Amino acid sequence: MTLQTGDEYRDDLGFGKMPDAVGNQCAIMVGGALTTALHGMANAGEETGAEKGNDLFSQEEQAGVESSALDDSLYEGITGEFDFDYDPDAPWPEDIIAPNNPKLNHLLQVPVLVCTIDHLMPFLQSQRASAAVLGFRMAGSDLIIDEIDSFSAEDLPALLKLAYVVGFNGRKLLLSSATLPPATARAFYRAYQTGFNRWRQLQGMESGPICCGWFSHHATHIKLASVADHAAFTKQHDRFIQALLHTLQQQPARRRLDTVLIPTSEGPAAVYQNVMESCRELHQQWADHDPETGVRYSIGCVRWSNVAHTRGFAQHWLNMPANLDGIQVKLICYHAKHLPLIRHHIEQTLNTLLKRKEGQQAHDHPTLRAHLENCRQQGKTHLLVIVSTSPISEVGRDHDYDWGIVEPNSYWSLIQMAGRIWRHRRHWEARQPNMRIMSQTMRDLNEQPMRFTKPGPESKHFKLSDRAETLAQIFDLESLQGSINARFTLQEPLIQAEKIKNQYIYPDMRQLEHGQLQRLLESTEQSKQAMSFIEGARPQMILTQRHSQRQYCPFRKDQNPNLLWFDWEDDGVWKYLGKGKKKVERINDKVHEQRNYPCLAQSYFAPDELSRDSLHEKWREQLARRGVTDSHTINALPLSIGDNFEQGKQLYYSDIIGWIFS
Structure with a gap:
């Protein structure tokens, strides 16, 4: 996703070569030599076995969150290995150069840097002095954080520290998300405001209002306001959300959830059979017509909560015939646990197959065309393509499916997956459901503790009430049948949590998702305040070793180096x-x-x-x-x-x- 964004900045927005051959205006930095090499070859039209395409995504963890293994040598030995030439009277940062390290030059010099968040976090976390070189970049840059709500709740305090540093340097901060929860917005404003007021003090200025902006693709809702404090920000943000939700209510529904749940009360084999039957029914409803062969086809996704069942569903139907009368079934198993070259081939295929922009049709794809011709030769009248996938498909995938089935996880997950249904066909209206949901999680089926976790919002400190037994008690299925959109995450419900020892228990999923964020980011208990990770009791030590330690500023603390x-x-x-x-x-x-x-x-x-x-x-x-x-x-x-x-x-x-x- 980082590489794709960088390409769009260069090609679509014009951040290519500077005039007079000065150099690049935009640099892209990700971890992983293979990812970068494959991406470069794809853009040059030299594919590694996949049909031609333009997109490639960086390696991600099972939950679908971006990750890059940063090369520590980038920050090693500021003295000795790097030779810095810095003229304090020259325009900054163009004249800071490290002759022996082109990667560091990219990090410091170019006007626009597109990178994974992991390239910036060592400035906050590393206890090595060499990581301080990132401070040069931070001090001279505005920061855009994309898909801010895709990070785990446990990572947010570290990102709040990043927002503080942006304000501390007097720079601007932009959060980009279609599903931004109010508690997250408020917490980032407070972190930024605190840092910005520190910067004002260093400039000999008094604290004052901060100019804030709210932006939407609905131009009438764009607003700027001078915000004096946290309460004023909350008021302005709520007004913006209310206006946006009013507009969403006036628009035709493009995704609807079927209230008839897919039974998941028996073993995995029975669940896979029930899911296949739902795939057949959705196909019959939403299949498209191929003008050359006369075959009706559809491409749908089944999103499981983890790789085990993503793989298990595909394996089941590779071992057993689907036996759907007149329907040829074709399966794609897409998740993070493929060897890199294989995963790249799958992604390149999906990128082109599921691109429905500017009149492009799936049946123009060479492989799908071959399958359609094969169906005609065999006397089949329908082709059903099923992508069995994990949460990797929820964020950063510019894919357009005909329909979708999900294992229940969270409102955020459901909305993100819904965003891949008819993604490019914006004029389409759903008069009938084009998404279905299973009646329970596979963890619940296997009687594992905490039904909605790994991935999901439940944890040892936050969980759903045992009284919420059915999916209708956990999710507002009737409302989701009317329309699936961002209203469930953009607007907070009234939170009614029950505290038992160190655990907060919520009656439904929406209260759990918002309540967890409120508790983690806005708790009034001093020892649990997110801001204590930012300033603590001694704000003069804000950027010292104490606050670089992971227990004070955790980020991706569960990384496994195997x-x-x-x-x-x-x-x-x-x-x-x-x-x-x-x-x-x-x-x-x-x-x-x-x-x-x-x-x-x-x-x-x-x-x-x-x-x-x-x-x-x-x-x-x-x-x-x-x-x-x-x-x-x-x-x-x-x-x-x-x-x-x-x-x-x-x-x-x-x-x-x-x-x-x-």
């Missing part, structure tokens, strides 16, 4: 590097691979098309044409929490559906 990769250069060996280990393990004896399935014809991809070996060979050919011969170390992936060989776990792998530890 690494997994398939080493083609070592005779095709699976390798694993465990947390805290220095020795790489060869783990072929712990890997169980499946290549053949009884119903492999129900896969959208042919086996040789999604083969890691064939994709790797094509990758090497692309590298060779560019004069690069070393591709040995670029395929290692950081694993999700719980992905390890502890307690006798084994790795189960397939090129078609990815891997899982079990």
Whole structure:
């Protein structure tokens, strides 16, 4: 998503080369050499086995949140390794140069920097003096944080500290989101205001109002206001939201949720069967017509809450015929736990297949065209394409599906997934439901504690009441049937929480989501105030070592450094590097691979098309044409929490559906 945004800044907004060959106006920084290399080749029209496309997304964790493994060498040794030339009388920051480090020059010099948030957080968290070099960039830059509400609640205090630093430097801050909760907006205003007033003090100025703006694609709602304090900001923000919600109510509904729930009261196999039947019914309702073959087709998504069932659903229907009369089923299994080259191929395919802009049609895609022709030859009149996916599809994916099915998670998750239904067909109106939801979570089916967690808003401190037993008690299904839009996250309900010991219990999902944010960001208990992470009892120590420690400013604290990769250069060996280990393990004896399935014809991809070996060979050919011969170390992936060989776990792998530890 970061690379895609950078391309759009350069190509669509014109931040390309500066006049007179001064250099780039826009730099893009992400972690992961493979991601960047694949993206560059895709833009050059040199695909690694996928159909031609223009988009590539950076590696993400299972919950669909952006992440990059930052190269620590970027910040090592300010003295010695880097030679800084800085003329204090020259325009800043163009004349700060580090001759031996082009990456650092990009970070410091260009007017526009597009990067993952991980490139900025070391300034707040690292206890190494070299990370202070980021202060040069922060001091001279306004900051835009995209999809601010996609970060976990536990990460928000660290991001509030970032907002404080922006204000502390007298710069501007913009939060971008279609589903911004009020508590998040208020907390970021307060953090920024505190930092900005400190900056004013350093300039010899008195504290005063701050100019704030609210922006929407509805031009009539755009407003600017001089805001004196927290109460005034809250009042202005509420007015803006009320006006926006009034406009949303006047618009035709584009996504509706079916109140007839998909039964999930038996085992996984029965759930997969019920989901397939719902896919058939939604297909019959929303299928499009191919003018060349006469075949009716649709492309829908089934979003599961975790990779286990994303993979399990696909595996079930690769082992069993769907037996839908007259309907040919094709499956795509899309989640984060694929080898990088395979995931890239899947993403490039989806990027082009699900692009319905400017009159583009899915049936123009070469692979789908081949499947449609095959349906005609076999006498099939319908083609049903199902993308079994994880929360990776919820954020940053410019995909346009015909319909969707979701495992219940949260209002935020439901709204984000709904945003991928008819995303490019903005003139379409849903007079009937085009989304369905399962009757309970798979965690609940398996009788696991906390039904809506990992991912989801429930935790050891915040949970739903046991009295909320049915989905109709947890979600407002009747209202969702009328329309699925951002009103559930933009506007707070009246919170009625029950506190039992150290746990807050809420009667429904909407109160849980908003109540958790209020408690984490706006608690009146001094020890739990988010602002205590920002200034604490001694504001003069705001940027010292005390506030760089992770316990004071946590961010991505659950990262797991375990690494997994398939080493083609070592005779095709699976390798694993465990947390805290220095020795790489060869783990072929712990890997169980499946290549053949009884119903492999129900896969959208042919086996040789999604083969890691064939994709790797094509990758090497692309590298060779560019004069690069070393591709040995670029395929290692950081694993999700719980992905390890502890307690006798084994790795189960397939090129078609990815891997899982079990």
